Amino acid sequence: MESPSLCYFALATFHFCFIINLVFIGQATDSPDYTLIHQESDYEIRLYEDICWMSAPVVQGISFQKSTKAGFHRLYQYIHGANLNASELAMTAPVLTSITQAPNGSSCFVKLSLSTDYKGTYPQPNPELNLQLEKWEAKCIAVRKFSGFAEDDNIKEEVQALETTLHDHWNGTLENKSSYTIAQYNASYHLSGRLNEVWMIVSGFGA
Ligand SMILES: *[C@@H]1O[C@H](CO)[C@@H](O)[C@H](O)[C@H]1NC(C)=O
Ligand SMILES: *[C@@H]1O[C@H](CO)[C@@H](O)[C@H](O)[C@H]1NC(C)=O
Numbered sequence: 001m002e003s004p005s006l007c008y009f010a011l012a013t014f015h016f017c018f019i020i021n022l023v024f025i026g027q028a029t030d031s032p033d034y035t036l037i038h039q040e041s042d043y044e045i046r047l048y049e050d051i052c053w054m055s056a057p058v059v060q061g062i063s064f065q066k067s068t069k070a071g072f073h074r075l076y077q078y079i080h081g082a083n084l085n086a087s088e089l090a091m092t093a094p095v096l097t098s099i100t101q102a103p104n105g106s107s108c109f110v111k112l113s114l115s116t117d118y119k120g121t122y123p124q125p126n127p128e129l130n131l132q133l134e135k136w137e138a139k140c141i142a143v144r145k146f147s148g149f150a151e152d153d154n155i156k157e158e159v160q161a162l163e164t165t166l167h168d169h170w171n172g173t174l175e176n177k178s179s180y181t182i183a184q185y186n187a188s189y190h191l192s193g194r195l196n197e198v199w200m201i202v203s204g205f206g207a
């Protein structure tokens with residue numbers, strides 16, 4: 001049991017780094033549009049329009065970093081031809097890792113937005129990738145930016161910081177207290193100037 005899975009992770013890690021470098025090199029990436037509704041030094045509230053995400057459910061219980069790699073690997077295959085149309089799709093940013101804590105365990109999804117160029121008709125993913133389409137209606141998101149690499153060691157405190165700020169300074173409600181999302185914008189080979197964000201869905205703004 002032990003050695004094949006270690007080996008798998010070592011290989012997967014290698015491929016992931018290699019892949020993500022290829023994906024980002026020299027390509028302008030598309031990002032979902034939003035309107036900035038409110039801005040403070042340590043957080044902002046954005047209104048995102050409808051977005052379609054391709055979402056990879058990931059086995060619960062493994063680390064944030066391993067979950068993100070495992071999910072992104074499947075999404076990478078999808079945009080590079082592992083779909084029923086054998087089409088190449090545009091890479092987009094950010095890559096989301098959404099984690100929901102429940103009493104009986106947490107669930108995790110890694111997501112990539114689909115370019116609006118497809119106007120709602122997206123190529124179906126190959127079934128063995130186990131991907132699902134997730135449609136968002138317009139949503140307000142509270143965002144906290146942070147730099148460096150998003151890792152198991154630092155995401156908890158960033159999430160906590162956003163929760164505390166919202167609790168103290170913002171007059172709306174958190175849609176889902178037990179869910180948070182980490183958004184990553186840069187390829188792994190960028191050692192500095194990296195941008196990540198914590199996202200939490202909020203409602204009640206401007207009511
Ligand atoms: C938790 O339990 C509920 C109800 O039984 C189930 O629908 C859900 O999938 C479970 N969640 C996880 C992460 O196992
Ligand atoms: C995918 O293929 C189907 C069937 O050939 C076609 O109807 C559909 O328009 C194609 N979708 C895209 C996004 O190319």
Ligand SMILES: *[C@@H]1O[C@H](CO)[C@@H](O)[C@H](O)[C@H]1NC(C)=O
Pocket residue numbers: 171207
């Ligand atoms: C908070 O929201 C309530 C209800 O919408 C409103 O009455 C109150 O004025 C708001 N307070 C601030 C500080 O915005």
Ligand SMILES: *[C@@H]1O[C@H](CO)[C@@H](O)[C@H](O)[C@H]1NC(C)=O
Pocket residue numbers: 100101102175176178179201
């Ligand atoms: C909130 O969390 C529950 C699980 O606890 C999940 O089923 C639901 O989809 C989440 N809602 C949003 C808006 O993310």
Ligand SMILES: *[C@@H]1O[C@H](CO)[C@@H](O)[C@H](O)[C@H]1NC(C)=O
Pocket residue numbers: 093185186190192193194195
């Ligand atoms: C990381 O991504 C952000 C958002 O797209 C961009 O502004 C920044 O320049 C990128 N950093 C590097 C080092 O490319």
